[in-house]
Amino acid sequence: NVLMVEGIPGSPIVEHENSGGYRAFEEHPEINILGKVSGMWTANVTKNVVLQFLATNPSPIDAVWTTGSETRVIAEAFTEAGRDQPLITGSMSGDALGYWKENKDTFKYYGGAILPTVAAHNTFRAALRLLEGQEPLVNTILVPVPEIRGEDLGEWAAECMTVESGSIFPVAPVEPLSEESMNGYFRNGAATPLYDYATTPDPCAG
Incomplete structure (x- = not known):
C-alpha cells in the first residue's frame, strides 16, 4: 500500500x-495506490494533508512516494497519528538528516538528492567551458541524481543538520557528474579550469 504526495498540482515538474511514478507502479501490479495528496x-x-489522509484511511501504509524535500514532516505525521512509519522516498535535506540522527531506529528512507550545489556547479562548469572555446554537442546536460x-545517511549527515535546518542542504560525498x-x-x-569538486563549501561553514 502506497500513499503518493505530490508537489504543486499541474506544474510541469x-x-x-x-x-514517471505511475509508469513505475504499472510495472509492479502488486503495488496498491491508496491515494494521492498535494503537499505544495x-x-x-x-x-497537514498527510495527517488528514491518515485520519480517514485506517489501512496499513507500507510506503510514501514523494519527490519533494518534506520527508521529515511526513515521518512526523505518521508518528503523531500513532501509525508505524513506512518507507519514505523523496529528496534529501538537512532537516531530514537531523531527524534521522534523532530517530535512527524508526526513520526509513530511500531516495535521492536534488541539490542546489549540483545546479550551481554544473552551470559554472558549462559556462567556463564555453569561455574556453569548448563546443557543446547538445543544449541540455543531464545530471544523475545521487541515490x-x-x-548511506551517515555519509550525508553533517553536525549542523538538525530538524530545524530545512534550508541547509547536504553535499554529495561523490561528484554526481564527473x-x-x-x-x-x-x-x-x-577539464574545467579552476574547478575542483573537493573544494565545495562545507554546508555547515559560516
Missing part, C-alpha cells in the same frame, strides 16, 4: 514526476 512543496501543508539508501562525463557533452571536451 510535478506532471513529469507523476508520470511546503512542510506545513504536506504535514541515497537508508544505510569531469569525464561532462567532457562527453562537448566536441572538444577538456
Whole structure:
C-alpha cells in the first residue's frame, strides 16, 4: 500500500514526476495506490494533508512516494497519528538528516538528492567551458541524481543538520557528474579550469 504526495498540482515538474511514478507502479501490479495528496512543496501543508489522509484511511501504509524535500514532516505525521512509519522516498535535506540522527531506529528512507550545489556547479562548469572555446554537442546536460539508501545517511549527515535546518542542504560525498562525463557533452571536451569538486563549501561553514 502506497500513499503518493505530490508537489504543486499541474506544474510541469510535478506532471513529469507523476508520470514517471505511475509508469513505475504499472510495472509492479502488486503495488496498491491508496491515494494521492498535494503537499505544495511546503512542510506545513504536506504535514497537514498527510495527517488528514491518515485520519480517514485506517489501512496499513507500507510506503510514501514523494519527490519533494518534506520527508521529515511526513515521518512526523505518521508518528503523531500513532501509525508505524513506512518507507519514505523523496529528496534529501538537512532537516531530514537531523531527524534521522534523532530517530535512527524508526526513520526509513530511500531516495535521492536534488541539490542546489549540483545546479550551481554544473552551470559554472558549462559556462567556463564555453569561455574556453569548448563546443557543446547538445543544449541540455543531464545530471544523475545521487541515490541515497537508508544505510548511506551517515555519509550525508553533517553536525549542523538538525530538524530545524530545512534550508541547509547536504553535499554529495561523490561528484554526481564527473569531469569525464561532462567532457562527453562537448566536441572538444577538456577539464574545467579552476574547478575542483573537493573544494565545495562545507554546508555547515559560516
